[in-house]
Amino acid sequence: MGYKKIKKDQLKALFGEFSKDYSLLVPSRSKGHVSFNPWDGDSADFAEWYRNTTIPPKAMFFPPVEEMLRFKKGEEGYEIEELLPGEGTQVIFGIRPCDARALKIIDILFSDTYKDPYYLTRRENAILVGLGCNEPCETCFCTSLDISPGESGDVDLFCTDIGDELLMETVSDKGEDLLSKMSGVSDASGEEESKAKELGESVKEKITREINTSGLLERMRSNFENREYWEGVSRKCMSCGICTYVCPTCHCFDICDENNKKDGKRVRNWDSCKLPLFTRMPMENPRHEKWRRIRQRYHHKFEYYPMNFDTIACTGCGRCIRECPVNVDVREVIGGI
Amino acid sequence: MENKLKEEAGKLLKEGKVDYIIGFGKGTVKFRTSPLITNKEEDLDNLVINPFIANNLSRYPIELKSRVGIVVKGCDSRSLTSLIQDNKLNREDLVILGVPCEGVVDIKKVADQSKAEIDQITDINREGDSLAVQVNGSSKTIPFRDVVFDKCYGCAHPTPLEYDILLGSEVPPSLETEKSLKGIKELEEMDASDRWKFWKEQFSKCIRCYGCRNVCPACFCERCFVDVNMPQWVSTYATWQDNLVFQLIRTLHVTGRCSDCGECERACPVGIPLRSLQRKMVEEIKDLFGYEVGIDKDSPPVFTHYEATDPEDFIK
Amino acid sequence: MEESTWEPKVVGFLCHWCSYAGADLTGSARLEYPHNIRIIRIPCSGRVDPLFILRALQNGVDGVLVSGCHPGDCHYQSGNFHARRKFGVTRKLLEYVGIEPERVQFSWVAASEGPKMAQVINEFVEGVRKVGPNRLFKDEQ
Numbered sequence: 001m002g003y004k005k006i007k008k009d010q011l012k013a014l015f016g017e018f019s020k021d022y023s024l025l026v027p028s029r030s031k032g033h034v035s036f037n038p039w040d041g042d043s044a045d046f047a048e049w050y051r052n053t054t055i056p057p058k059a060m061f062f063p064p065v066e067e068m069l070r071f072k073k074g075e076e077g078y079e080i081e082e083l084l085p086g087e088g089t090q091v092i093f094g095i096r097p098c099d100a101r102a103l104k105i106i107d108i109l110f111s112d113t114y115k116d117p118y119y120l121t122r123r124e125n126a127i128l129v130g131l132g133c134n135e136p137c138e139t140c141f142c143t144s145l146d147i148s149p150g151e152s153g154d155v156d157l158f159c160t161d162i163g164d165e166l167l168m169e170t171v172s173d174k175g176e177d178l179l180s181k182m183s184g185v186s187d188a189s190g191e192e193e194s195k196a197k198e199l200g201e202s203v204k205e206k207i208t209r210e211i212n213t214s215g216l217l218e219r220m221r222s223n224f225e226n227r228e229y230w231e232g233v234s235r236k237c238m239s240c241g242i243c244t245y246v247c248p249t250c251h252c253f254d255i256c257d258e259n260n261k262k263d264g265k266r267v268r269n270w271d272s273c274k275l276p277l278f279t280r281m282p283m284e285n286p287r288h289e290k291w292r293r294i295r296q297r298y299h300h301k302f303e304y305y306p307m308n309f310d311t312i313a314c315t316g317c318g319r320c321i322r323e324c325p326v327n328v329d330v331r332e333v334i335g336g337i
Numbered sequence: 338m339e340n341k342l343k344e345e346a347g348k349l350l351k352e353g354k355v356d357y358i359i360g361f362g363k364g365t366v367k368f369r370t371s372p373l374i375t376n377k378e379e380d381l382d383n384l385v386i387n388p389f390i391a392n393n394l395s396r397y398p399i400e401l402k403s404r405v406g407i408v409v410k411g412c413d414s415r416s417l418t419s420l421i422q423d424n425k426l427n428r429e430d431l432v433i434l435g436v437p438c439e440g441v442v443d444i445k446k447v448a449d450q451s452k453a454e455i456d457q458i459t460d461i462n463r464e465g466d467s468l469a470v471q472v473n474g475s476s477k478t479i480p481f482r483d484v485v486f487d488k489c490y491g492c493a494h495p496t497p498l499e500y501d502i503l504l505g506s507e508v509p510p511s512l513e514t515e516k517s518l519k520g521i522k523e524l525e526e527m528d529a530s531d532r533w534k535f536w537k538e539q540f541s542k543c544i545r546c547y548g549c550r551n552v553c554p555a556c557f558c559e560r561c562f563v564d565v566n567m568p569q570w571v572s573t574y575a576t577w578q579d580n581l582v583f584q585l586i587r588t589l590h591v592t593g594r595c596s597d598c599g600e601c602e603r604a605c606p607v608g609i610p611l612r613s614l615q616r617k618m619v620e621e622i623k624d625l626f627g628y629e630v631g632i633d634k635d636s637p638p639v640f641t642h643y644e645a646t647d648p649e650d651f652i653k
Numbered sequence: 654m655e656e657s658t659w660e661p662k663v664v665g666f667l668c669h670w671c672s673y674a675g676a677d678l679t680g681s682a683r684l685e686y687p688h689n690i691r692i693i694r695i696p697c698s699g700r701v702d703p704l705f706i707l708r709a710l711q712n713g714v715d716g717v718l719v720s721g722c723h724p725g726d727c728h729y730q731s732g733n734f735h736a737r738r739k740f741g742v743t744r745k746l747l748e749y750v751g752i753e754p755e756r757v758q759f760s761w762v763a764a765s766e767g768p769k770m771a772q773v774i775n776e777f778v779e780g781v782r783k784v785g786p787n788r789l790f791k792d793e794q
Contacts, residue, residue: 031542032608049454054606064544065574137456138366236372240551242606245544256573269574275547277564325552325604326392327364327371533751533789562704570704578790582707585750589703592742621745643734648741653760653773
């Protein structure tokens with residue numbers, strides 16, 4: 001697959017074309033924080049300021065609130081109306097390698113024993129256009145988790161910002177298909193290819209902070225009972241849900257039915273294992289104490305998930321570090337074990 | 338101030354006067370601090386006092402349930418006193434180390450003024466009334482007071498009113514109240530339906546992370562009303578209607594205990610201007626009842642007390 | 654079309670000892686008051702948490718009336734004094750956020766004030782009628 005390129009000032013026209021056939025989502029600052037929003041029809045300069053969004057792309061496949069079904073009491077029992085996602089295709093433009101990997105990580109879970117139709121339909125109907133990082137954030141540590149900020153095999157089409165142009169590389173058939181529909185595309189020269197590769201390498205070097213993953217499973221296991229350590233780590237945590245909700249791999253949810261006497265709906269919504277009532281049951285709450293909840297979250301990501309699915313459920317995006325009001329740092333927590 | 342703090346904190350632990358020290362520690366990210374809660378003397382070396390000490394540490398003593406030495410700025414000390422007024426904490430269990438505060442720097446404002454992204458700022462140093470900012474290899478000097486949090490303007494009590502050890506010299510109150518009420522004034526100028534639209538839009542962003550609730554020292558309920566499911570007052574999921582009801586009721590429950598420390602707004606990951614709600618209530622309480630929270634630890638909280646002359650012009 | 658046949662639906666939180674008894678007296682005296690009000694009996698006006706008011710509005714009622722004993726006459730000594738302070742701030746916040754002030758009303762009505770209860774409810778319902786149906790919490794706009 002040869003490299004192609006497109007000039008950045010032609011992006012607006014390109015987005016216009018995409019919007020005709022697809023639901024196009026691009027990074028935007030219009031809501032007071034960086035998020036993937038439907039394209040506003042005008043701005044296409046996000047590459048100049050975009051680092052990463054606050055809410056991760058998982059929200060586009062596994063929304064914070066999702067109506068699953070509606071039911072109505074009829075004469076002969078309940079009539080159920082399933083609300084599966086529609087067939088329209090979403091194009092997500094500008095997804096970072098860490099977030100793309102995160103989607104692959106939670107794909108495994110959502111297609112495990114029970115194949116989640118809500119998540120999987122959206123995943124199949126989406127085209128991911130990745131954008132490589134030219135400058136890492138202070139909070140990034142993807143390199144210690146085998147993720148490269150300058151390339152990605154987890155998207156459909158991968159772009160690198162080489163100045164005035166975006167270099168593009170197809171990764172999957174969907175990506176090739178999308179590329180063939182794009183106008184304003186030209187072939188990239190060998191020089192431009194090497195420039196992109198160099199950029200990728202230099203970004204890797206700029207990421208200096210890392211998380212210690214050597215012998216991780218053994219270290220996690222042997223420190224499980226270390227109550228003193230976990231109490232120390234969790235003292236400043238305030239048990240909100242910010243880290244879990246901004247994490248691209250966290251996936252816990254709650255399902256509730258809300259109804260009045262005649263009809264109602266079943267809704268799935270994000271839930272957080274950090275919140276005190278997450279494990280509350282009629283008889284007891286096994287994670288009543290804060291340190292148990294913090295311990296459980298790190299073990300889930302760094303021990304149980306690798307045990308079950310062969311991959312650490314963390315991609316080094318750094319959002320949890322950036323958004324935590326009290327600066328609980330996963331690199332520190334894991335480093336101290 | 339930092340050295341004095343480390344010395345005093347060390348003494349308190351060594352002499353067994355407190356079980357824990359709660360202070361501002363070095364953050365793992367530039368221009369941030371992180372609460373440092375420790376009973377070990379060797380950790381005290383990480384205590385800092387710098388222009389970025391935004392955290393309100395007064396939410397921690399209740400959880401720790403022991404004697405603590407706590408570091409507070411002006412706004413935090415009023416939150417702490419509010420908890421004493423509410424009988425959630427005993428004054429005798431606290432050794433208050435007061436930090437007279439000239440303002441806390443809002444890194445977003447520094448980024449805006451330097452016309453750069455936050456990650457491009459490499460260093461910030463306080464030099465008298467200015468900040469020397471290193472961005473992308475070049476230096477800029479910005480007036481310090483231009484980039485402090487909105488809440489810092491018009492701060493009437495920058496020096497803690499209740500303390501055991503004062504770590505620096507007193508700071509006079511600021512007189513720029515108008516600037517801290519900017520968001521509120523803008524909203525008051527809109528008409529009612531525009532205001533509702535504004536809040537509807539803001540709360541469509543809310544993901545119900547409860548960062549605002551958990552960071553707030555005044556939210557000390559063991560079981561919040563949103564967590565009650567018999568009856569289910571507010572849906573557990575994040576629709577804008579429920580998000581708005583949650584925040585409005587939280588505001589009303591916290592009214593009279595809120596010292597406008599601004600942590601709720603700082604914690605919010607999606608940037609909802611929560612101070613425009615909370616600070617409005619602080620002003621209303623002053624207006625209606627002449628009450629300001631956290632001034633006198635012996636005065637009763639505003640809603641456990643009443644006067645025969647309370648305004649009732651709105652009651653038929 | 655819908656507008657002309659719309660009748661306001663309002664909820665009244667009336668304290669058991671004074672206002673509820675007052676409303677009862679209104680009935681016994683055969684004084685008419687609008688059928689638009691649904692009365693909820695509470696032990697004391699101090700029981701009312703602003704949450705009830707907002708929940709009622711969220712569920713679609715067009716207005717909320719809260720009524721209690723006159724200051725000094727509270728069966729529980731001070732419930733209405735605390736309520737007075739609470740309502741003072743509540744109405745300020747609701748107005749600030751954009752909820753029409755005519756939708757939320759407070760009153761002191763004693764057990765003997767049957768006519769006053771009728772008048773209060775009447776005026777309240779007319780006020781709500783003027784501001785129209787409550788579309789605040791609807792999704793479409």
